[in-house]
Amino acid sequence: MDDQRKVERSIDAYATGKLEALEAAGLRRTLIETDRTDTIHVVRNGRTLLSFCCNDYLNLSHHPEVKRAARDAIERLGTGAGASRLVTGNHSILVALETKLAAIKGTEACLVFGSGYLANLGTIPALVGPDDLIVLDELAHACMHGGAKLSGAIIESFKHNDVDAARAILARNRTKHARCLLLTETIFSMDGDRAPLTELAALAQEFDAWFMTDDAHGLGVIPEGSNPADIQMGTLSKGAGSYGGYVCASRSVIDLLINRARSFIYSTGLAPASAAAALTALQVMERDPAMCARPLALARGFTNALNLPDAQSAIVPVVLGDAARAMAASKALERDGFLVIAIRPPTVPVDTARLRVTFTAGHSEADVARLADAVAKL
Numbered sequence: 357m358d359d360q361r362k363v364e365r366s367i368d369a370y371a372t373g374k375l376e377a378l379e380a381a382g383l384r385r386t387l388i389e390t391d392r393t394d395t396i397h398v399v400r401n402g403r404t405l406l407s408f409c410c411n412d413y414l415n416l417s418h419h420p421e422v423k424r425a426a427r428d429a430i431e432r433l434g435t436g437a438g439a440s441r442l443v444t445g446n447h448s449i450l451v452a453l454e455t456k457l458a459a460i461k462g463t464e465a466c467l468v469f470g471s472g473y474l475a476n477l478g479t480i481p482a483l484v485g486p487d488d489l490i491v492l493d494e495l496a497h498a499c500m501h502g503g504a505k506l507s508g509a510i511i512e513s514f515k516h517n518d519v520d521a522a523r524a525i526l527a528r529n530r531t532k533h534a535r536c537l538l539l540t541e542t543i544f545s546m547d548g549d550r551a552p553l554t555e556l557a558a559l560a561q562e563f564d565a566w567f568m569t570d571d572a573h574g575l576g577v578i579p580e581g582s583n584p585a586d587i588q589m590g591t592l593s594k595g596a597g598s599y600g601g602y603v604c605a606s607r608s609v610i611d612l613l614i615n616r617a618r619s620f621i622y623s624t625g626l627a628p629a630s631a632a633a634a635l636t637a638l639q640v641m642e643r644d645p646a647m648c649a650r651p652l653a654l655a656r657g658f659t660n661a662l663n664l665p666d667a668q669s670a671i672v673p674v675v676l677g678d679a680a681r682a683m684a685a686s687k688a689l690e691r692d693g694f695l696v697i698a699i700r701p702p703t704v705p706v707d708t709a710r711l712r713v714t715f716t717a718g719h720s721e722a723d724v725a726r727l728a729d730a731v732a733k734l
């Protein structure tokens with residue numbers, strides 16, 4: 357066997373071994389074709405299911421005005437940005453989108469990235485480096501952890517939403533580092549709970565740390581308060597029903613990101629259709645607060661029906677413990693006509709596998725009641 361062939365075989369053996377271990381632990385993931393046919397239904401394995409696991413909380417990806425804006429942008433500007441934004445990919449629609457986002461978030465400026473994941477991967481290393489300190493919530497999204505690792509800074513994670521734990525870390529370590537970044541999500545993606553933003557901002561101020569939040573699951577669903585963070589990151593892929601990520605901050609921070617965020621500099625600009633769809637979605641949100649309030653109200657109806665703690669966002673976890681139990685519950689709901697995905701480690705901590713239920717403006721109260729009955733029977 358020649359050397360090249362040997363390498364290929366060893367890679368296959370490695371991959372197969374890893375997959376077998378995942379299978380044995382009940383943690384192997386596979387892709388299942390799933391077509392979203394309207395705002396709340398999907399077709400999977402030939403069956404139409406009522407979906408409670410989509411982050412398109414306001415169903416804006418199917419809104420006629422939003423779709424028209426995307427089509428018009430394609431006609432005017434083409435299907436792709438054509439280059440990174442520092443070359444020729446900085447279409448006017450991106451500038452309009454950034455102006456709108458900065459106005460919504462109450463910041464001087466905004467920068468749109470290719471995705472939320474890219475925004476975190478690029479922003480965190482642009483702000484802190486190997487001699488610095490990052491203090492982050494243990495349940496912060498994988499891309500915050502990813503950006504933190506890429507920065508090379510010392511990373512200390514604190515117990516979820518525990519301000520005293522964050523304080524203890526800062527008290528022990530802050531003076532050893534020149535710069536410090538405190539990171540959290542506003543709404544936690546797998547738990548649906550909210551971070552204590554005011555307390556964390558005060559802590560950041562006390563310890564001379566910069567405060568950055570990830571609002572991926574808040575935009576359009578949780579009314580914009582005055583977020584005290586220095587850097588407000590988010591995504592256009594959930595409440596805004598499109599794609600792309602953004603960072604809102606002061607003009608100087610945004611100018612620094614344009615010069616230092618590698619996932620911005622070395623990646624093609626967001627496609628015009630995605631930018632146009634997101635911009636129109638933001639306008640629709642602004643004129644329809646009743647629509648924006650529905651996902652949280654429906655989530656509260658669900659938690660009331662099941663005597664769960666009050667929902668704090670459009671996301672409700674039904675924690676079942678081991679992965680096999682969560683998978684079986686998801687399959688049982690599928691037999692009843694619902695799509696509710698099981699979330700397993702490593703996305704969530706070991707022994708906290710769960711159903712992650714998300715509510716959207718397009719669900720009816722009757723849909724929610726039927727789901728609650730089905731979950732109660734599990």
Ligand SMILES: Cc1ncc(COP(=O)(O)O)c(C=O)c1O
Pocket residue numbers: 471472473474497499541545570572573591592593599600601
């Ligand atoms: C909290 C959080 N941050 C960031 C992201 C990444 O955003 P995007 O899907 O735009 O890459 C997600 C979603 O997947 C998320 O849940």
